[in-house]
Amino acid sequence: MQRRSPLSNILDTEITYLNGVGPQRAAVLQKVLGISTFGDLLYLFPYKYINRTQVHRIADVTEDAPYVQLVAKLVGMGATGQGRNSRFTAIVDDGTGRMELVWFGGIRWIAQKLKPNATYVIYGKPARYGDRLSITHPEIDPYNPEKSEIGGIIPAYSTSESMKNAHISSKTIAQLQRTLIEKVHKHINETLPPYIIEQERLMTLPEALFNVHFPQSQVLLERALYRLKFEELFFLQLGILRRRNGRNVQTQGHVFGTVGDMFNRFYAEKLPFPLTDAQKRVIREIRADMRTGRQMNRLLQGDVGSGKTVVALMSMLIAVDNGFQACIMAPTEILANQHYESMSKMLSGLPINVGLLTGSSRKAERNALHRALEQGELHILIGTHALLEDVVQFHNLGLVVIDEQQRFGVAQRARLWDKNATSPPHVLVMTATPIPRTLAMTVYGDLEVSVIDQLPPGRKPVRTIHYTDAMRERLFGLMRQQIAEGRQVYVVYPLIRESEKMENLKDLQDGYESITRAFPPPHYVTVVVHGQMSADDKDFGMNQFASGRAHIMVATTVIEVGVNVPNATLMVIESAERFGLSQLHQLRGRVGRGADESYCVLMTSTKLSADSRRRMDTMVATNDGFRIAEVDLQLRGPGDIEGTLQSGTPFDLRLASITADAPLMQRARQTAQTVLDTDPLLQLPHHAAMATHLNTLAIKRTDFGGIS
Ligand code: ADP
Ligand code: MG
Secondary structure (H helix, E strand, O other): OOOOOOOOOHHHOEHHHOOOOOHHHHHHHHHHHOOOEHHHHHOOOOOEEEEOOOOOOHHHOOOOOOOEEEEEEEEEEEEEOOHHHOEEEEEEEOOOOEEEEEEOOOHHHHHHHOOOOOEEEEEEOEEEEOOEEEEEOOEEEEOOOOOOOOOOEEEEOOOOHHHHHOOOOHHHHHHHHHHHHHHHHHHOOOOOOHHHHHHOOOOOHHHHHHHHHOOOOHHHHHHHHHHHHHHHHHHHHHHHHHHHHHHHHHOEOOOOOOOOHHHHHHHHHHOOOOOOHHHHHHHHHHHHHHOOOEOOEEEEEEOOOOOHHHHHHHHHHHHHHOOOEEEEEOOOHHHHHHHHHHHHHHHOOOOOOEEEEOOOOOHHHHHHHHHHHHOOOOOEEEEOHHHHOOOOOOOOEEEEEEOOHHHOOHHHHHHHHOOOOOOOOEEEEEEOOOOOHHHHHHHOOOOEEEEEOOOOOOOOOOEEEEEEHHHHHHHHHHHHHHHHOOOEEEEEOOOOOHHHHHHHHHHHHHHHHHHHHHOOOOOOOEEEEOOOOOHHHHHHHHHHHHOOOOOEEEEOHHHOOOOOOOOEEEEEEOOHHHOOHHHHHHHHOOOOOOOOOOEEEEEEOOOOOHHHHHHHHHHHHOOOHHHHHHHHHHHHOHHHOOOOHHHOOOOOOOOOOOOOOHHHHHHHHHHHHHHHHHOOOOOOHHHHHHHHHHHHHHHHHHHHHHHO
16 A cells, blocks of 8 residues: 655655565565555664674673673584483683583574684673573674674664564664665655754754664764654644644533532532642633633543542532533442432532432433433433433533543543534543653643642551462451451452453452451451442442441452542452552552541562562552552553553554653653644645644554554
């Protein structure tokens, strides 16, 4: 498939026109790497560089070195062992000492290749066996003082099994890049206007592309990478900001011009606590946004327990004050019920009708509710995704709040938009999974962001402890002590995949039994809540716990979001290594809601992977959701972060890292903003090449979005 941009470009040439690429190689490159043009290959960057500028002396080599490069003479070699135990050993000497090279496979080939007394360049990872240092399966090439690559920085391209089968190695790719860059170097079009290159002190594009494949020095490599990362982030942000600007002009919003009676009376008479400064600021931001005439699309971030619910409620009151209806959608029935109870209570005495709609609402109730909603008698509707059904019609919906957004996708959000026939309602999306600023800027780059960065006063940080299964007695001790003090305990089991449902339930059942053995009734009351129970049973369990009649709640992650029982002070997470960081943090957020000292115990097996250990250590070290999100992002990469895929902003960064290059991202965004401030539609002649490039990228992204 050939795509030609208006400025016809040599980089669009089909890859088969490159010397060294026949039909077979072309097919592999296309299939494995998605490379079909010169440009595709040129933008296939090395995943690392091997610094061969240094030659080590054997006398200095230790087994700790990550790699060494030697220039040494072959002084002995031979095969030993039989069949599976056969190996080939070579001894090399560089005048400072001797070293062993070992091969376990490809023995015949290596035996033919090596010549006694010849000098070789040897590269590999040293290891110690007994008192001898050796390198297993080193790279080894004849030393040629003129041609050896000593002194260079060698690119390494990743290769897969099928590429190896087609004899395409990292070296092959480097050779192709060499041929390619010689051919196209003079014809590469700059994508950035000269003033940006100058102002940001960037390397030009041809120079950067050359040095990223063939670094002429460490400094030039770094400058090349900087230029290419900047470019990547700049175009990403330029696209996002352009789209946002476009939407601001296009989408008319309801004007909520007044803050009226309901809001003011609630504030003066009903609010059970003074708002934190952060809550006040965020409410001001929302209020200002809803009165502009533009449709609001705002993300409200706030750590668990930061008090987002009341912000949602007061925003909904502004809608009501302006003659509109509002709704809030929660991801689980438990949470919807809880919102309904707490909001009804807070609003009692005010002339506001609040309704609840979930999957288990009875038919008669439901019909009455639909009618009241359509006639505008119901002011605020609280519910689950049952709100999305077509039969749910509003009289005039003005504001939609989506709680714990990471559970919903873009499509669901869009369906709520359509619930107002004349123009879309304002949208407030709330999330307790803090998204690092850099990611928010990208993934939600077209949303406004408000942050509650402060917890209500008097909260004590939750103390987090990591126990292995062998320390279960200590856990039971802590549970007994908390219950003796009148507190309550959650014990949570992981629910991994649908297909493992039965197994997980068995875990839960076994756990429940072992807990009732250690905490026998009637002295102790333990309830179970999980996703497969009927709504009635779930409610019963929840109510037992919420009302304080049950001491222990054994549950799956259904309680992950939103559940609020301030008297619960101990959260036990079983098989904690099976949870992601953000989930662990969410679960921990279920305790520490009252004034008492609270605990979170992470139970794991003794053997942990490095990643799991880092997750446990992070949880123990900090309560700060933003720091946790940063680590999460480092461990998983942005593609896996919940919400990224649903965000509707597909992006694929080849060089830049959202975590490591945060300052550069900021800079690129500012530059992009300045460009759009002076030339919103990118119509100025000196922006032409840039605009064309942006459009080409946009086309590629759409294609990518379509297939992924
Ligand atoms: P989240 O942001 O996790 O949704 P919630 O809105 O559920 O948090 O609030 C957590 C708890 O803190 C609730 O019990 C709520 O009543 C209480 N709360 C909220 N704001 C304040 C405040 N300003 N001062 C004291 N308590 C507050
Ligand atoms: Mg909440």
